[in-house]
Amino acid sequence: MGSHAQDHHHGPAKGISRWLFTTNHKDIGSMYLIFSFAMFLIGGAMAMVIRAELFQPGLQIVEPNFFNQMTTMHGLIMVFGAVMPAFVGLANWMLPLMVGAPDMALPRMNNWSFWLLPAAFLMLLSTLFMPGGAPNFGWTFYAPLSTTYGPPSTTFFIFAVHIMGVSSIMGAINVIATILNMRAPGMTLMKMPLFVWTWLITAFLLIAVMPVLAGVVTMMLMDIHFGTSFFDAAGGGDPVLFQHIFWFFGHPEVYIMILPAFGVVSQIIPAFARKPLFGYASMVYAVGAIAILSFLVWAHHMFTVGIPLFGQLFFMYATMLIAVPTGVKVFNWVATMFRGSMTFEAPMLFSVAFVILFTIGGFSGLMLAIAPADFQYHDTYFVVAHFHYVLVPGAIFGIYAAVYYWLPKWTGHMYDEVLAKTHFWMSFVGMNLAFFPMHFLGLAGMPRRIPDYALQFSNFNMISSIGAFMFGLTQLLFLFIVVKCALGGPKAPAKPWEGAEGLEWEVDSPAPYHTFSTPPEIK
Amino acid sequence: MxxxxxxxxxxxxxxxxxxxxxxxxxxxxxxxxxxxxxxxxxxxxGINGKTSGRYEMTQAKEADVSRLVEVQFVASNGADMPWQFRPEVETLKVHPGQPVTIRYIAHNVTSRDMVGHAIPSLQPSRGTRFFHKTECFCFQQQPLQAGERVEMPVVFIVDRDLPADIHKLTLSYTMYDQERMPAVSSVEKKTTKTKDNG
CATH class of the missing domain: 1.20.5 (Single alpha-helices involved in coiled-coils or other helix-helix interfaces)
Incomplete structure (x- = not known):
């Protein structure tokens, strides 16, 4: 299909129709990235509302119900609108370049899967202006809070989830088809860059669990409107069933958000340590093992619902088992850096911070995995601290590292290194200031998702809010850096990083509109 | 590949x-x-406290008089259910293997005819498999006219094989207003006889 299109036109179409009808993986990748950053700012603004309200005890800025809408929408938008589309955007831009393909395998579907997203999120955001307000039941939308007691806008939320699910599934199919069918001759599976590997496995996870998410929201829809009782005890259903189905989706989902970041970091650390990645094969197997194990641990999110002892033990040990392949990865990254000639440009700074801070998040995850201890931590700020440590310096730092690493390839210009390092250090300090005190708050018993708290939590909350404001403001600097780099700057060579490896560095910077029309030679 | x-x-x-x-x-x-x-x-x-349906006694076993198990009875109402609903006694000490009858009392205090349905649950859930109901009002729906008051029997047997470390079982019923249930499911309910809720 790609070669057919190239015969007829060589550059992008003009005007808005370029973006509406494009089937070019670079255009679509850029749109995904821009969209996800817009969502990141919207979700971030909601986080600012949350932290402003929690700056001091007592209710001062927003109503409790609106506060709940903010926590819910912040979670939904960050997970489905910011992190996931950002990784799909990176996949679109980089996978064809990294495997030596002219485009994604299914370019028209690619266009469609992107344009579903603005529709889904417009619908989701419009619930904020509906009577009764936006969804206010937490991003996990537990029944019956979301069914019997949900606001009327819940139906719109359900359809938005359906649409974004369809989008993710189509994106995943495209990634699989591209990786399996479009690799340049000679690129065997075990020669693929790790970013390609992690995305292949992520795509399989998406295909396995997004339909389950679609199923669970469909059941909610039927409970709300069609008189079924999937989750209503009065009609023979069971609310705990909701949690089982949701977390069967939800746990693989957290790996969907982190595995591509593993891939990014596995590209960047060797480049800036100027050494090949330590233990390539073990990295691939570790990602596979994490993906398989992710299906066997879901009930660790629900230890407190009353799981029998055997179940608690099973899910506790299965969860701890995930630390083994994750540990393999962390040790391999460290071993890659060991005695390397390292330099610390912005992509490397974000990657090194990723390794350290993600490991902290992993350890708090191990603490949460201990079933008897989880009864103390459950639904406290300790959980909030844990998953923000794996998502912010995990997924988000991974995305930032990727953007700085490949920005010269995308724009043809070098970004401003001083500003980028400022962005890194402000983010690093702000993020730790925001989320580290949450560990202490949680251990001391502050529950999550509340707009008010007891006085003894005041100081840590204030520190946390200051850190969050700092982190939030810093992201505007990132926007400035990227815009500045897109508009101009020192000309980037085809391979701007001395130690970087891979096919993407063999094409010019900026990458021409059509690349690898004839497949490259694999050494 | x-x-x-x-x-x-x-x-x-x-x-x-x-x-x-x-x-x-x-x-x-x-x-x-x-x-x-x-x-x-x-x-x-038997996890999750879901008790099973009607129990058919295949052979009468003798009661284990060496052991006493306390059974506690709890009643509560589902959302917006106005009935008065309570057990006749709050606790009973029974011998495992001995069939016991107790009654729950439901009183429709409203001035309209209503249909209620009680959903059982047992704690600790480990004991669920050892708690048998040979007769229970929870097997059917309860149509009560305005102001009507009924006594509803439950006949149960605590299994002789109940683990020795369980000394107390709590049987709770939640009475739900079936009119609040959407129309579709109540139609279905009349034909399926709610075997899963038993």
């Missing part, structure tokens, strides 16, 4: 899309299959 070949790329893409879509449809169906699987799993293992 082999090397990319020079086969028609459209053909191989279609094959991948076909397999992926099959996976998507399969996993969507699996999501729904989790509902009966979960139901069955809970019924077999």
């Amino acid at each position: 082999t090397q990319p070949t020079s086969n028609d790329p459209r053909q191989s893409n279609l094959r991948v899309v076909g397999w992926c879509l099959a996976g998507v449809v399969g996993m969507f169906a699996f999501g729904f299959a989790m509902v009966p699987l979960y139901e069955k799993f809970c019924e077999i293992t």
Whole structure:
């Protein structure tokens, strides 16, 4: 299909129709990235509302119900609108370049899967202006809070989830088809860059669990409107069933958000340590093992619902088992850096911070995995601290590292290194200031998702809010850096990083509109 | 998963899309299959406090008079259910193996005819498999006229094989207003006789 299109036109179409009808993986990748950053700012603004309200005890800025809408929408938008589309955007831009393909395998579907997203999120955001307000039941939308007691806008939320699910599934199919069918001759599976590997496995996870998410929201829809009782005890259903189905989706989902970041970091650390990645094969197997194990641990999110002892033990040990392949990865990254000639440009700074801070998040995850201890931590700020440590310096730092690493390839210009390092250090300090005190708050018993708290939590909350404001403001600097780099700057060579490896560095910077029309030679 | 070949790329893409879509449809169906699987799993293992349906005594066993188990009876109302609903006694000490009858009292205090349905649950859930109901008002719906008051019997047997470390069982019923249930499910309920709720 790609070669057919190239015969007829060589550059992008003009005007808005370029973006509406494009089937070019670079255009679509850029749109995904821009969209996800817009969502990141919207979700971030909601986080600012949350932290402003929690700056001091007592209710001062927003109503409790609106506060709940903010926590819910912040979670939904960050997970489905910011992190996931950002990784799909990176996949679109980089996978064809990294495997030596002219485009994604299914370019028209690619266009469609992107344009579903603005529709889904417009619908989701419009619930904020509906009577009764936006969804206010937490991003996990537990029944019956979301069914019997949900606001009327819940139906719109359900359809938005359906649409974004369809989008993710189509994106995943495209990634699989591209990786399996479009690799340049000679690129065997075990020669693929790790970013390609992690995305292949992520795509399989998406295909396995997004339909389950679609199923669970469909059941909610039927409970709300069609008189079924999937989750209503009065009609023979069971609310705990909701949690089982949701977390069967939800746990693989957290790996969907982190595995591509593993891939990014596995590209960047060797480049800036100027050494090949330590233990390539073990990295691939570790990602596979994490993906398989992710299906066997879901009930660790629900230890407190009353799981029998055997179940608690099973899910506790299965969860701890995930630390083994994750540990393999962390040790391999460290071993890659060991005695390397390292330099610390912005992509490397974000990657090194990723390794350290993600490991902290992993350890708090191990603490949460201990079933008897989880009864103390459950639904406290300790959980909030844990998953923000794996998502912010995990997924988000991974995305930032990727953007700085490949920005010269995308724009043809070098970004401003001083500003980028400022962005890194402000983010690093702000993020730790925001989320580290949450560990202490949680251990001391502050529950999550509340707009008010007891006085003894005041100081840590204030520190946390200051850190969050700092982190939030810093992201505007990132926007400035990227815009500045897109508009101009020192000309980037085809391979701007001395130690970087891979096919993407063999094409010019900026990458021409059509690349690898004839497949490259694999050494 | 082999090397990319020079086969028609459209053909191989279609094959991948076909397999992926099959996976998507399969996993969507699996999501729904989790509902009966979960139901069955809970019924077999008794976890989650779900008591099983009507118990048929195959052979009368003698009561184990050496042991006394305390059974506690709890009643509560579902959302917006105005009935008065309570057990006749709050606790009873029984010998395992001995059939016991107790009554729950429901009183429709409103001035309209209503239909209620009680859903049972047992704690600790480990004891669920050893708690048998040979007769229970929870097997049927309860239509009560305005102001009507009924006594509803439960006949149960605590199994002689109840683990020795369980000394107390709590049987709780929640009475739900069936009119609040959407029309579809109450129609179904009349025909299926709510075997899963038993």
